[in-house]
Amino acid sequence: MSHFPNERTLMCEVGRRMYAREFVAAHEGNLSIRLPDGNVLCTPTMRCKGFLEPDELCVIDLEMNQLSGARKATSEIRLHLEIFRQRPDIRAVVHSHAPHATAFAIANRPFPCGVLAEPELFLGEVGLAPFEVPGTDAFAQSVTPFVKHTNAILLANHGVVTYAEDLEKALWMTEILDSACKTILLSMSIGGPQQLSQKQSRALAQARARYGFADARPLDDPDVDVRSNLLFGGQNAANGFDDDYFGT
């Protein structure tokens, strides 16, 4: 092991937690950290994230040149680099197939806004990127329209990616999203969730600032319904939560 031992230890620990939570199976998923020198520490291809060792992690630059690591870096690192390029404030990315969030992703259903307090406070809007073959440039670019205004994106027919100022917080975003999706799926068996009022949802969105989250939505505009998925054109009926959303 040569550089950044703390980041390497943290990445192995987060990998263990991600595997223990069953957010990934076998060699699935990948993690990255933007290092203080501008390069990126990431997980190697074809390794189980539950059993990573610090000295087997890879370092690449933002052009995807591999600088160290015996194994090749994960091919899905293109997705991480696209997020780092677009968001200078982001220092860590978690990609997994967290099953409850992925259930929404494979149904091509956007995460419903205005239902649960915790994701309203800590996630804000969640993107839904169209399907592209994992590991390709098109896959990396599928998230481009959503990255600037979100910290979590469902990847259609694939999984989920979350990102934050450090790796633990990026994992928290996945945990919050997956937990919310699980709760919503449970609620669907007893009639489906009831949506918060416009006033309640706006209050939660405005409270995000107290937790240090920027929110791109025009929260001061009373004509804007923050329960709409604005990332999807603000159309509840077409893309978000409405009477037909849960098939009721």
Ligand SMILES: [Zn+2]
């Ligand atoms: Zn994946």
